[in-house]
Amino acid sequence: MRVFLTGATGFIGTFLVPELINAGHQVVGLSRSDAGAEVLARAGAEVFRGDVNDRDRLRTAAEAADGIIHAAFNHDFSNLRQNSEDDRKVIETLGEVLAGSDRPLVISSGTGLARSKTGAPVIETDDHVTAAEFPRAATEEAADALIAKGGRVMVMRLSQVHDTRHQGRITHHVRLARQQGRVAYVGEGRNRLPAVHVSDAVRLYRLVLEKGQAGARYNAVGEDGVALRDIAEVIGAGLKMPVESITPEAAQDYFGGLANLVTIDLAASSALTRQRLGWNPTGPDLLTDLRNMDY
Numbered sequence: 001m002r003v004f005l006t007g008a009t010g011f012i013g014t015f016l017v018p019e020l021i022n023a024g025h026q027v028v029g030l031s032r033s034d035a036g037a038e039v040l041a042r043a044g045a046e047v048f049r050g051d052v053n054d055r056d057r058l059r060t061a062a063e064a065a066d067g068i069i070h071a072a073f074n075h076d077f078s079n080l081r082q083n084s085e086d087d088r089k090v091i092e093t094l095g096e097v098l099a100g101s102d103r104p105l106v107i108s109s110g111t112g113l114a115r116s117k118t119g120a121p122v123i124e125t126d127d128h129v130t131a132a133e134f135p136r137a138a139t140e141e142a143a144d145a146l147i148a149k150g151g152r153v154m155v156m157r158l159s160q161v162h163d164t165r166h167q168g169r170i171t172h173h174v175r176l177a178r179q180q181g182r183v184a185y186v187g188e189g190r191n192r193l194p195a196v197h198v199s200d201a202v203r204l205y206r207l208v209l210e211k212g213q214a215g216a217r218y219n220a221v222g223e224d225g226v227a228l229r230d231i232a233e234v235i236g237a238g239l240k241m242p243v244e245s246i247t248p249e250a251a252q253d254y255f256g257g258l259a260n261l262v263t264i265d266l267a268a269s270s271a272l273t274r275q276r277l278g279w280n281p282t283g284p285d286l287l288t289d290l291r292n293m294d295y
């Protein structure tokens with residue numbers, strides 16, 4: 001398949017390019033920089049230069065593709081609402097190009113946007129929060145709109161994707177600990193974060209592209225939930241810093257913009273995803289990667 005990949009130069013994209021090429025696909029990777037273009041070309045991808053928010057460029061690339069994986073996102077959280085609304089427009093544009101065809105579109109989202117119906121870990125069929133509640137859900141709403149029109153659209157709900165260099169939100173925890181000379185978790189720290197190794201996440205992207213069911217959500221979850229206290233202990237050992245429980249009231253001071261996230265349980269399951277696609281995560285777990293990180 002000739003696959004147009006947005007976000008090809010990002011953390012996940014960098015692993016997804018070889019995953020797709022090794023499986024026999026042709027990859028056309030979007031890049032907005034010379035440096036990104038060079039990396040993509042070296043990895044064996046065709047480079048399509050452009051910004052994801054340039055509708056005409058996006059349409060041109062999408063029209064020439066047999067399938068699309070959309071993994072670009074601007075993670076400047078100080079502009080989360082605008083960036084999320086931009087993402088809605090990107091998805092609308094890709095959907096317009098693919099309308100009426102059976103060419104697949106795989107959209108990137110997060111398990112944290114799903115709302116558990118039962119209080120148990122979120123599952124693939126759980127609804128998502130609204131963009132009014134949390135701006136990033138604009139992506140899920142845009143996917144809903146295309147699915148309602150009959151598009152072959154699948155949503156990847158990613159948990160915390162990690163290797164020994166990148167751990168998304170956890171990277172911020174490490175930065176905060178460095179700034180404050182101690183590693184904190186809230187209360188008993190039993191609330192959990194789901195996680196998946198990047199090698200497993202990209203294998204799932206490929207399986208979803210190749211055989212995902214139109215309209216389905218898939219949870220990229222290797223571990224249902226890793227307790228924040230366990231994460232703090234490993235970071236503390238790595239940084240050689242004390243590890244402390246703090247109260248929910250003190251969380252704002254320590255965690256700033258992350259304060260809400262560190263007090264809730266975000267556990268997620270991938271049982272349906274494994275069953276439907278035969279996906280079996282085998283990569284290292286989050287704590288192993290954190291232990292092997294170069295602090």
Ligand SMILES: NC(=O)c1ccc[n+]([C@@H]2O[C@H](COP(=O)([O-])OP(=O)(O)OC[C@H]3O[C@@H](n4cnc5c(N)ncnc54)[C@H](OP(=O)(O)O)[C@@H]3O)[C@@H](O)[C@H]2O)c1
Pocket residue numbers: 006007008009010011012013030031032033036050051052053070071072073074075108109110111158159160161162167168
């Ligand atoms: N990593 C995780 O743990 C995680 C968890 C949940 C959901 N997700 C979602 O998975 C997707 C991929 O995540 P990631 O970790 O790979 O993100 P990332 O490392 O931040 O990469 C973002 C990618 O988007 C590209 N991009 C951003 N703005 C762009 C623009 N205006 N035009 C063209 N390209 C643009 C970046 O290009 P440049 O290289 O030019 O900057 C980069 O390739 C995102 O939707 C993310 O929200 C990730």
